[in-house]
Amino acid sequence: MKFVKTIAVTMGLVAAAVASPASAEWKPERPIEIIVGFAPGGGTDQTARLIASAAQEFFPVPLVVVNRPGASGTLAAETVAKAEPDGYTLLVAGGSESTSVPNHREISYSLDDFRGILRVNREHMVIVTKQGSGLDSVEAVVEAAKADPGKLAYASSGPAGILHSAFLVFEKEAGIQIQHVPYQGGAPALAALLGGHVDMAIITPGDAAAQVEAGNVNAIATTSDRAEQLPDVPSLTELGYDVDLENMKGLVAPAGIPDEVAEYLQDRFTKAIESDTFRTLAERGNITPGYLSGADFEKAMRDMSDSIANAMGDTPKTAQ
Numbered sequence: 001m002k003f004v005k006t007i008a009v010t011m012g013l014v015a016a017a018v019a020s021p022a023s024a025e026w027k028p029e030r031p032i033e034i035i036v037g038f039a040p041g042g043g044t045d046q047t048a049r050l051i052a053s054a055a056q057e058f059f060p061v062p063l064v065v066v067n068r069p070g071a072s073g074t075l076a077a078e079t080v081a082k083a084e085p086d087g088y089t090l091l092v093a094g095g096s097e098s099t100s101v102p103n104h105r106e107i108s109y110s111l112d113d114f115r116g117i118l119r120v121n122r123e124h125m126v127i128v129t130k131q132g133s134g135l136d137s138v139e140a141v142v143e144a145a146k147a148d149p150g151k152l153a154y155a156s157s158g159p160a161g162i163l164h165s166a167f168l169v170f171e172k173e174a175g176i177q178i179q180h181v182p183y184q185g186g187a188p189a190l191a192a193l194l195g196g197h198v199d200m201a202i203i204t205p206g207d208a209a210a211q212v213e214a215g216n217v218n219a220i221a222t223t224s225d226r227a228e229q230l231p232d233v234p235s236l237t238e239l240g241y242d243v244d245l246e247n248m249k250g251l252v253a254p255a256g257i258p259d260e261v262a263e264y265l266q267d268r269f270t271k272a273i274e275s276d277t278f279r280t281l282a283e284r285g286n287i288t289p290g291y292l293s294g295a296d297f298e299k300a301m302r303d304m305s306d307s308i309a310n311a312m313g314d315t316p317k318t319a320q
Contacts, residue, residue, distance in 0.1 A: 026087065026258070026261045027060060028059065028061045028087060029061065030061060031063070031064045032059065032062075032064070032089075033065075033066050033088065033090065034052055034065050034090050034091075035076045035079060036048045036065060036067045036068065036069075036076065037069060037075060037077060037091070038067070038073055043123065043247070043249070044073070044092050045065070046285055046287065047092055047120055047287065048092045050121075050285060051120050051269060051272060051273075051278070052064075052065050053277065053281060054273070054275055054281060055268060055269050055272035057275075058269075059268060072097060072158060073101070077093065077097045077107075078107070078108055080114070080253075080254060081113040082109075083254050084254070085115075085255065085256035086257070087261040087265060089254065090251045090253055090265070091114070091252050091253075092249055093250060093301070094119060094247075094248035094249050094250045094297070095162055095247050095249060098111065098114075098301050099162065099245075099248075099301050099308065100161055100164070101160045101161070102305065103305060103308045103309045103317075104159070105160055105318050106318070111298070111301055111302055111305060112255060113254065113255050114253065115255050115256075115262055115294065115298070116250065116252050116292075116293075116295060116298040116301075117250070117251040117253055117269060117294050117297075118250055118251060118266055118270060118273070118297060119248055119249070119296070119297040119300065120249050121249050121250075121282070121289055121290045122246050122247070123204060123205075123246060123247040123248070123249070123287075123288060124204070124205045124223075124224055124225075125162075125163065125202045125203075125223045125224070125246055126204065126205055126208040126223075126227065127201075127202055127221045127222070127223065127236075128193065128200065128202070128203055128208055128211065128218060129141070129193075129200050129217060129218045130193055130194065130196060130217060133218075135152075135218065135220070136218045136220065137218075138220050138239050138241075139239075141220065142174050145174070145176035145177065145178055146176055149176065149177040150177045150178070152178045152199045152200070153197075153199055153200075154167050154178050154179070154181065154198055154199065154200040154202075155181050155188075155193055155197075155198040155200070155201040156181075156183065156201075157183060157184075157186045157189050158182050158183070158184060158185070163186075163201075165245065166202055166223045167180065167200075167202070168308065168312060169243050169245060169308060169310075170236060170241060170243055172311040172313075173241040173242055174241055178199075178200070189201050190207070193217070194216055205227035205230050208229070208233075212230075221235060221236045221239060222234070222235045223235070223243050223246065224245060224246040225237070226238075244303075244304075245304050245307065245308075248297075248304075250297045251269060252297075252298075262294065266293070273289065
């Protein structure tokens with residue numbers, strides 16, 4: 001009888017041990033905020049609303065997109081970096097606020113303050129020059145820049161952003177000097193190129209394809225691999241320049257988030273990316289999916305940040 005009781009007690013303990021992981025699994029009990037560091041309507045906001053819409057069916061609580069624009073996305077990043085690591089506050093990261101701006105300015109956070117959940121999409125960046133300028137290839141640009149250092153100029157969507165940094169890395173790799181002319185956004189930068197005020201700019205593949213078709217620009221290279229929309233345009237890497245930068249978007253949480261919470265979030269957002277809803281919305285929004293796990297997303301951001309830091313060398317950071 002004592003032996004039977006012992007077996008019963010033991011089996012009860014085993015059953016409890018087996019059941020405990022499931023019963024202890026973290027589940028959100030209030031809305032999860034997805035913080036966007038830019039105004040509604042832009043690329044970062046599009047990514048946030050895409051993943052929130054596709055993932056909502058996999059969460060028992062609302063996924064709420066919150067826009068907190070300012071300082072090239074760093075205000076939102078600072079907010080999330082300092083937030084409680086409880087799974088209820090996420091940031092759309094991977095772009096300028098994560099990989100570029102921290103190398104240019106003194107800010108209160110670093111990549112170490114975040115844990116990757118997953119990468120959602122990737123956006124190629126295309127270097128374009130004005131049609132008829134004679135700068136119809138990377139070789140032509142490098143030759144002209146070496147013949148007269150500092151004469152050529154490029155437009156960016158703003159100082160310290162990913163477009164600015166992409167040109168810095170290219171300059172470093174090519175051993176050239178090009179003048180930087182910042183504008184308040186990508187549209188004014190493109191307008192400056194078309195108006196002949198600068199010699200180069202970086203735009204999205206979709207915009208580049210449209211401008212090439214209209215006969216306005218030469219698409220001379222991408223800054224990562226070849227873009228689907230422009231299959232005949234080579235990458236800088238193919239041309240012999242070690243440049244691999246793109247405008248990534250994904251979700252990160254504050255560092256210190258418990259493993260079970262991070263795993264819960266990654267599992268459900270991954271299901272969203274695999275869903276028909278995500279594929280349909282991504283195609284409709286002309287968004288290129290680019291899934292990476294949380295750990296791989298962190299590495300991709302760190303690799304880009306290191307590349308930019310190397311290009312800047314000993315250039316001092318400016319104040320926030």
